[in-house]
Amino acid sequence: xxxxxxxxxxxxxxxxxxxxxxxxxxxxxxxxxxxxxxxxxxxxxxxxxxxxxxxxxxxxxxxxxxxxxxxxxxxxxxxxxxxxxxxxxxxxxxxxxxxxxxxxxxxxxxxxxxxxxxxxxxxxxxxxxxxxxxxxxxxxxxxxxxxxxxxxxxxxxxxxxxxxxxxxxxxxxxxxxxxxxxxxxxxxxxxxxxxxxxxxxxxxxxxxxxxxxxxxxxxxxxxxxxxxxxxxxxxxxxxxxxxxxxxxxxxxxxxxxxxxxxxxxxxxxxxxxxxxxxxxxxxxxxxxxxxxxxxxxxxxxxxxxxxxxxxxxxxxxxxxxxxxxxxxxxxxxxxxxxxxxxxxxxxxxxxxxxxxxxxxxxxxxxxxxxxxxxxxxxxxxxxxxxxxxxxxxxxxxxxxxxxxxxxxxxxxxxxxxxxxxxxxxxxxxxxxxxxxxxxxxxxxxxxxxxxxxxxxxxxxxxxxxxxxxxxxxxxxxxxxxxxxxxxxxxxxxxxxxxxxxxxxxxxxxxxxxxxxxxxxxxxxxxxxxxxxxxxxxxxxx
Numbered sequence: 001x002x003x004x005x006x007x008x009x010x011x012x013x014x015x016x017x018x019x020x021x022x023x024x025x026x027x028x029x030x031x032x033x034x035x036x037x038x039x040x041x042x043x044x045x046x047x048x049x050x051x052x053x054x055x056x057x058x059x060x061x062x063x064x065x066x067x068x069x070x071x072x073x074x075x076x077x078x079x080x081x082x083x084x085x086x087x088x089x090x091x092x093x094x095x096x097x098x099x100x101x102x103x104x105x106x107x108x109x110x111x112x113x114x115x116x117x118x119x120x121x122x123x124x125x126x127x128x129x130x131x132x133x134x135x136x137x138x139x140x141x142x143x144x145x146x147x148x149x150x151x152x153x154x155x156x157x158x159x160x161x162x163x164x165x166x167x168x169x170x171x172x173x174x175x176x177x178x179x180x181x182x183x184x185x186x187x188x189x190x191x192x193x194x195x196x197x198x199x200x201x202x203x204x205x206x207x208x209x210x211x212x213x214x215x216x217x218x219x220x221x222x223x224x225x226x227x228x229x230x231x232x233x234x235x236x237x238x239x240x241x242x243x244x245x246x247x248x249x250x251x252x253x254x255x256x257x258x259x260x261x262x263x264x265x266x267x268x269x270x271x272x273x274x275x276x277x278x279x280x281x282x283x284x285x286x287x288x289x290x291x292x293x294x295x296x297x298x299x300x301x302x303x304x305x306x307x308x309x310x311x312x313x314x315x316x317x318x319x320x321x322x323x324x325x326x327x328x329x330x331x332x333x334x335x336x337x338x339x340x341x342x343x344x345x346x347x348x349x350x351x352x353x354x355x356x357x358x359x360x361x362x363x364x365x366x367x368x369x370x371x372x373x374x375x376x377x378x379x380x381x382x383x384x385x386x387x388x389x390x391x392x393x394x395x396x397x398x399x400x401x402x403x404x405x406x407x408x409x410x411x412x413x414x415x416x417x418x419x420x421x422x423x424x425x426x427x428x429x430x431x432x433x434x435x436x437x438x439x440x441x442x443x444x445x446x447x448x449x450x451x452x453x454x455x456x457x458x459x460x461x462x463x464x465x466x467x468x469x470x471x472x473x474x475x476x477x478x479x480x481x482x483x484x485x486x487x488x489x490x491x492x493x494x495x496x497x498x499x500x501x502x503x504x505x506x507x508x509x510x511x512x513x514x515x516x517x518x519x520x521x522x523x524x525x526x527x528x529x530x531x532x533x534x535x536x537x538x539x540x541x
Contacts, residue, residue, distance in 0.1 A: 001326075001347050001383070001411045001464050001480075001487075056369040057514050060361040061507040066499045068360070069506070072353040073414075073494050076327070077345035084344060085331025086242075086382045086389070087122060087300035094327050094352075095303045098379050101356055102307035105363040110306035110376050111398055117303045120392035122382060124298035125247070126240035127156045131293050134252065138262030138286040150258040151221075152234035154202075155250035156294040163215045165283040169273035171208040174280065182213035185288045189273045190219035190253070194229045200539045206251050216290060219253045220270065230255070240297050242385040244392055250292050262286060302328075304389050305379040306398060309362050311517065313372035319403050321516050322376045322474075323358060323509070324390060324465045325351035325410045326383030330488055339490035345497045347487065350414030351479075352379060354506040361510045371517030373405065383411075383465055390465035394472055405522040406432060407469035407476040408513065413505045414497035415481035421449045422505050425461040425478035428452060429529030432477050432516070439512045446504045454482070462536055470533050475523040479505060 075081075075097060081090035099116045111117045132153060134145040145151050163185045168174060171188075186209035192198045202219050209217045233253070259266050263286050272279065305327070311317030329344025343349075355377050362375060376399060382388035394401055413422065427433030427450070440450045453461065461467075466476040481501065486492040516523060525533070 001483075056365050057361075057511060060364050061510040063364060064357040064361055064503055064506045064510065066503050068357060069353055069502045070494070070499045072356055073345055073349050073497055073499065073502070076349035076352055077343040077492075077494050077497075079341050079343070083331040083333075083342040084327060084329045086328040086385055087298075087302040088331055090331075091302060091328055091381055095305050095379075095381075098305040098327065098352070098356070099307075102305075102359060102377065105359055107307040107309055107359060107363060107377070110308040111304070116305055116307055118306055118393060118396075118398055119301040119303050120382070120389060120396070121245045122242060122300045122302050122385075122388065123244075123246075123296060124240050124242055125156065125294045125296045127153055127238040128293045128295040129234070129238045131291060132238075133289075133291040134254075135289045136259065136262045136286070137289070139284070140263050141261050143258055143261040145252075145254055145258050148231050148234035149227075150230070151252060151254035152230055152237060153250055153252055153292060154237045155292070156247055157216070157250055157290060157292040158246055158294065160289070160291040161215050162287060162289045165218070165286045165288060166280055167269050167283055168205075168209070168280045169269075170276075170278055171205055173278045174208075176208070176212040176280070178211065178213060180212045181209055184214060184282075185216045185218055186212070186214040187218040187220060187283075189270050191222050191274075193226070194233065202251060202253070204538065206249070210249050214249050216249050216288065217251045218288070219251060220259060220266075221253055221255050223256050225255060240295060242382070242388065244388055247294070250290070252288075252290070302381045302389070304381060304393055306376065306393075307359065308374055308376045308399075309359070309371060311372050311374040312368065312370050316372045316517075317374050318400075319373045319405050319522070320376050320399055321371075321373055321406045321408070321513060322378050322404055322469065323355050323408050323410070323513065324378040324380060324469070325355045326381060326389065326465055327352040327379045328381040328384055328389070330384050333490075336490050342488065342490050343493045345492050345494045346412050346414045346481075346484070347492055348383070348411050349494075350412060350497055350502050351410035353502055354410045354413055354479075354509060355379065357503075357506040358510050358513065361506075362513070371514055373517040374399075375513060375517060380465055387465055387468055390468040394468045401472055401474075404469070404472070404474050406516050407466050407474050408432075408479065408509060408516075409464055409466035409469075409476065410479045410505070410509065411464040412483075412487075413479050413481050414499075414502045415484050416498035416501055417482055417484060418451075419498070419501065420447050421451050421481070422501075422508070423452070423454055423480045423482065424450045425453050425480055426466070426476055426529075428526070429461075429533065430475035430477075430523055430525045432475050432523045435515055435519075435523070436477065436508075436512050439515050440508055443508065443511060446508055448504055448508060450508075459536075471537050473525070473530065473533070475525055479509065481505075
């Protein structure tokens, strides 16, 4: 869990799915799947006879066992995978395991080009400060803007650029089509001292300008913006970080004084903006030349793994429920008590295991008893680097994202500090919450309490992969058992995780997914829940 296109075919010998699957699964799982793989029969222990849906689903869910859960966890959280960092060989090994599992169950691919994979561009990159150069030309002169003194930069540009400026007074009430700022630099007023509010406003301005096609974004800082903050932020924002793709239009934070040497019209523009006037104005003869080369340290294309069970209803099968769980962790790090492998058994081999076992249960249902809507299993990576795998999936979907009616995310579901409780974050935000409570109420044998958010001050509902589905206003829930003393530490091993807890939660998710999939109506946000989600997404918090 985070406290936040190059398409390739899957590497490895997938030409004989049965033999590859059996070679990668823990020994205890091989006999269970081998019969179905080699002889085309069902998973042993599940009836082939037609039965009422409730009976069929109950039998399928009961097929999720502690032994199977333990075996998944044993592999995914093993030292062999070395913490499943994004990117890493261990992450690729985990992806192969997930692909082979879904192949063995007979799930259909839901990734790119008819495969089970979606790879995304992933770069460890920062700004090359030594080569950074900005110059403004205008009717009253040409001014060099020293980065670190008169301004600072968030982002980079693959190539040098030269573009005219357009001043935009505010994004509130301003409407621009997608190409309105094509080939131009958008300049916005940005008032106040450095802090979360200023950073959020700058982000909203940048998103607005990029959507209109801007080459770069200038935020015009107050005269009294602290000089020491300019220097510190310049160094901090130039540091490499993991990011998707080749970068967005860079954000340039420039002191107002630097702009006045270019054109005396800034006072009038800023005064009109301060008075609340909504306008945009192309600045005659004012242009920016920028050289903001990246410092690229690593370029990779890690995988998401995507599989699906098509819905049986001719109409509802075109609607999707996405179950998500990240399968990456933080890799190898600082040794603690002699151990440097951060195995990530709870975070998030536990949620990954839950998805694998829900897939097993749903795929074992008799013909005619499966879900009416299509169920997609989205194993995403890059979560620990900033929810990047799920961000790429929802922005570059392999299924019609507008037809996704619900997201259920499982992240850290093996903690046992509250043995009979699973926290279902987002319960009060949509009709999914009452649905899960209703389903759980019919399953007293699970002995689970579906609790609301126990830590509202931590805003955890916005801190795992469901956030990216919420950005698309898809009703979402987050199954979670809480942070703990082994969070992001080497002690998060299989010994720390309760296989019994993961088993019971997986059974609950199985029943809940079937209920969502089979109801006539789609899940819906509550008005208050959707309003809060929109506000949080807009503010970037």
